[in-house]
Amino acid sequence: MNNPAPAASAPPPAPARRTIDIVNASLKRRYAREARFRFMGASAVFLGLLFVAVLFGDIVSKGYTAFAQTYIQVPVYFDPATLDPDGNRDPQTLANADYLGLVKASLRTLFPRVTGRPQQRELYALISAGAPQQIQTMVRQYPSVLGTTRDVWLIAGADVDMLVKGQIDRELPEADRRIKDSTLTLVDQLKTEGRIEQRFNTGFFTNGTSREPELAGIAGALAGTFYTLALTLLLSFPIGVGAALYLQEFAPKNRWTDLIEVNINNLAAVPSIVFGLLGLAVFINVFGVPRSTPLVGALVLALMTLPTIIIASRAALQSVPPSIREAALGVGASPLQTQFHHVLPLALPGIMTGAIIGMARALGESAPLLMIGMIAFIVDIPQGVTDSATVLPVQIYLWADSPERGFVERTSAAILVLLGFMVVMNLAAVLLRRRFERRW
Amino acid sequence: MNKTLLVTAMTLAAAALSAQAAARDAITIVGSSTVFPFSTAVAENFGRGGKFKTPKVESTGTGGGMKLFCGGTGVDHPDITNASRAMKASEFESCEKNGVKGITEVKIGYDGIVIAESKSGLDMTLTLKDIFTALAKDVPDASGKLIPNPNKTWKDVNPSLPDAKIEVLGPPPTSGTRDAFVELAMEGGCNAYPSIKDLKKTDEKKHKAVCQGVREDGAFIEAGENDNLIVQKLVANPKALGIFGYSFLEQNADKIRGVKVGGVAPEYDSIASGDYPISRSIYFYVKNAHVGTIPGIKEFVTEFTSDKAWGPDGYLADKGLIALPDAERKAEAQSAKALTPMEKPAK
Numbered sequence: 001m002n003n004p005a006p007a008a009s010a011p012p013p014a015p016a017r018r019t020i021d022i023v024n025a026s027l028k029r030r031y032a033r034e035a036r037f038r039f040m041g042a043s044a045v046f047l048g049l050l051f052v053a054v055l056f057g058d059i060v061s062k063g064y065t066a067f068a069q070t071y072i073q074v075p076v077y078f079d080p081a082t083l084d085p086d087g088n089r090d091p092q093t094l095a096n097a098d099y100l101g102l103v104k105a106s107l108r109t110l111f112p113r114v115t116g117r118p119q120q121r122e123l124y125a126l127i128s129a130g131a132p133q134q135i136q137t138m139v140r141q142y143p144s145v146l147g148t149t150r151d152v153w154l155i156a157g158a159d160v161d162m163l164v165k166g167q168i169d170r171e172l173p174e175a176d177r178r179i180k181d182s183t184l185t186l187v188d189q190l191k192t193e194g195r196i197e198q199r200f201n202t203g204f205f206t207n208g209t210s211r212e213p214e215l216a217g218i219a220g221a222l223a224g225t226f227y228t229l230a231l232t233l234l235l236s237f238p239i240g241v242g243a244a245l246y247l248q249e250f251a252p253k254n255r256w257t258d259l260i261e262v263n264i265n266n267l268a269a270v271p272s273i274v275f276g277l278l279g280l281a282v283f284i285n286v287f288g289v290p291r292s293t294p295l296v297g298a299l300v301l302a303l304m305t306l307p308t309i310i311i312a313s314r315a316a317l318q319s320v321p322p323s324i325r326e327a328a329l330g331v332g333a334s335p336l337q338t339q340f341h342h343v344l345p346l347a348l349p350g351i352m353t354g355a356i357i358g359m360a361r362a363l364g365e366s367a368p369l370l371m372i373g374m375i376a377f378i379v380d381i382p383q384g385v386t387d388s389a390t391v392l393p394v395q396i397y398l399w400a401d402s403p404e405r406g407f408v409e410r411t412s413a414a415i416l417v418l419l420g421f422m423v424v425m426n427l428a429a430v431l432l433r434r435r436f437e438r439r440w
Numbered sequence: 441m442n443k444t445l446l447v448t449a450m451t452l453a454a455a456a457l458s459a460q461a462a463a464r465d466a467i468t469i470v471g472s473s474t475v476f477p478f479s480t481a482v483a484e485n486f487g488r489g490g491k492f493k494t495p496k497v498e499s500t501g502t503g504g505g506m507k508l509f510c511g512g513t514g515v516d517h518p519d520i521t522n523a524s525r526a527m528k529a530s531e532f533e534s535c536e537k538n539g540v541k542g543i544t545e546v547k548i549g550y551d552g553i554v555i556a557e558s559k560s561g562l563d564m565t566l567t568l569k570d571i572f573t574a575l576a577k578d579v580p581d582a583s584g585k586l587i588p589n590p591n592k593t594w595k596d597v598n599p600s601l602p603d604a605k606i607e608v609l610g611p612p613p614t615s616g617t618r619d620a621f622v623e624l625a626m627e628g629g630c631n632a633y634p635s636i637k638d639l640k641k642t643d644e645k646k647h648k649a650v651c652q653g654v655r656e657d658g659a660f661i662e663a664g665e666n667d668n669l670i671v672q673k674l675v676a677n678p679k680a681l682g683i684f685g686y687s688f689l690e691q692n693a694d695k696i697r698g699v700k701v702g703g704v705a706p707e708y709d710s711i712a713s714g715d716y717p718i719s720r721s722i723y724f725y726v727k728n729a730h731v732g733t734i735p736g737i738k739e740f741v742t743e744f745t746s747d748k749a750w751g752p753d754g755y756l757a758d759k760g761l762i763a764l765p766d767a768e769r770k771a772e773a774q775s776a777k778a779l780t781p782m783e784k785p786a787k
Contacts, residue, residue, distance in 0.1 A: 010517040092471065095490065102525070133488065169694060177694045211759070288516065290669040292496060376499035377480040379487055388496045400666055403760060408668065
């Protein structure tokens with residue numbers, strides 16, 4: 001319609017193909033091309049989602065059982081003669097009493113017909129190695145239980161736990177399973193008496209790690225992660241934002257600052273293990289920072305997240321319109337006041353998003369920490385940045401490598417917790433952006 | 441606000457550095473990932489006793505552990521290192537050079553390396569020679585000349601074996617299990633060829649290269665350090681074999697079984713008696729100079745060498761440790777408790 005005049009006035013017999021014919025002829029092909037592209041795009045997205053779903057499905061289906069823990073109810077006679085022979089309730093005596101013997105005696109009372117050493121060993125294996133600790137805590141908290149018989153729910157051993165959760169196939173021939181027929185009978189008897197129960201596994205969130213799967217928890221790793229990340233943020237955020245502010249707003253534009261900018265962009269792409277090697281060589285070997293501590297971990301991770309924060313902060317600063325700066329300068333603010341009172345607050349949502357994404361990356365990092373001794377078995381929950389500690393991804397790595405069957409579900413459960421934190425952090429980044437970002 | 445943060449961070453760092461100079465109150469253990477499960481089990485039980493803090497156990501590999509251990513004396517350096525082989529003379533020398541004198545060697549037991557297959561697998565019996573012929577990079581042909589390994593199926597290796605593709609999942613070269621496997625199984629098998637055995641006398645380096653070279657054409661699959669993954673893959677693929685430590689076989693006995701090597705199945709008794717050919721001794725080393733400085737080292741050694749830990753019925757046996765014979769265990773325990781310093785190793 002735009003250009004009908006010349007076409008209409010042209011002599012009618014003109015055999016030349018009009019533009020519209022050319023367009024029409026290729027139209028079908030071009031539509032098909034678009035449809036193919038759309039289809040490829042959609043199937044790529046679908047495939048990606050499918051893989052994510054399979055991955056999540058696998059982790060969740062393996063890991064959800066770890067949030068329950070099997071307990072066995074055993075009547076325990078808190079014998080004052082063995083626990084407190086002097087009768088004066090001295091905490092020291094109570095702490096050192098033979099609780100393992102007490103647990104064993106209680107089990108023998110529950111199953112009086114089990115005799116002979118090998119059979120009794122099997123009987124004791126029903127209960128976790130952590131049960132004496134459980135009883136000890138109980139006595140320490142409530143000394144009044146002494147001399148009474150109480151039904152106590154004790155943590156079941158790992159093999160019983162696996163059996164109750166259905167992860168050991170009882171149909172297999174006896175030689176092929178870790179649980180023998182005699183133990184099966186004991187467990188079945190306990191079950192019919194209602195002495196076996198699955199409960200929410202609070203220990204998983206309150207215990208440090210352990211070699212016994214049923215006692216292993218992520219509290220130590222969580223505390224380590226917390227100290228490491230808090231210190232990482234404390235170190236990398238001010239330095240990163242400061243560097244970005246200087247480079248973006250104050251530094252002269254010359255060859256040197258260009259070189260620095262290129263280097264920062266490159267650093268963001270350096271494999272994380274390189275930062276671990278750097279940490280080992282510089283922080284541990286030269287400065288003598290103690291190995292395996294959140295302190296050295298945070299120093300390394302701060303180096304790793306710095307480029308991310310600087311790049312994000314510079315982008316955020318750049319998006320603040322010059323009119324803000326000019327207005328501030330115009331009413332008499334000093335350049336520093338302009339930046340800190342006007343530009344920085346407006347850029348902060350973008351900076352925070354960058355920082356959170358950087359921290360989320362640091363949260364999932366294990367490779368650099370391997371180099372600085374954080375791949376360690378640490379039972380005690382760290383109390384500060386100079387205590388030996390490990391972090392969640394490393395804990396997952398260590399558990400994944402453990403031979404005990406019970407660690408399979410714990411590994412997946414720990415992955416779930418880690419993923420949970422990741423999702424929360426990324427969600428926070430998105431929400432911050434949505435809520436505070438200003439468009440100009 | 442940034443200023444306050446910065447100042448806080450710097451104060452924290454300074455405080456940390458000064459705190460580090462103070463004495464350490466927990467034992468630090470480094471070393472082999474093979475000994476790691478045993479060392480951590482002892483550490484946990486030791487810590488549960490309540491008198492001392494739970495030792496920190498780092499998994500650094502045997503070589504890495506030795507390097508840290510021999511770095512010197514003082515709170516910055518570890519007190520104990522675990523090893524899946526004996527200390528080398530060169531390592532002993534580097535220890536001495538750095539002032540680490542008086543090292544107690546404690547042999548804790550054996551670790552068997554098993555070749556396993558799925559329960560529904562081919563039910564194979566291998567000899568060391570079969571293992572070498574199937575997995576070596578170069579094998580001698582009929583005339584004794586070395587050629588790149590042409591064997592595709594187990595039947596090519598030995599006519600009595602099933603006609604199935606050779607597919608073995610094993611640890612990567614960084615692993616101590618791999619070192620032990622090539623040393624014990626591959627080298628044992630290659631000496632079954634007289635032509636290669638003679639090579640040792642004339643060209644020891646070449647002999648080692650031939651015997652310990654593992655093929656890289658896809659028949660031997662490096663499955664990473666994660667042995668649980670190998671177990672899963674074996675279950676999914678009944679025709680494949682996997683190589684890992686004995687404790688993984690024990691824990692997964694419902695899914696996989698050990699392949700007999702030289703007619704001997706990998707079982708507790710056969711590894712303990714030495715009949716099973718692919719087994720090695722595992723050790724830990726104590727820095728005597730730290731005893732008395734770092735609290736609890738002596739007690740930790742006592743715990744480790746008590747029968748309730750490393751005995752045949754002890755809790756380490758549950759974790760897959762193959763205990764030493766009674767007499768040897770007793771002698772080791774005695775020398776460990778007395779902290780008898782070791783002699784310089786022969787090689």
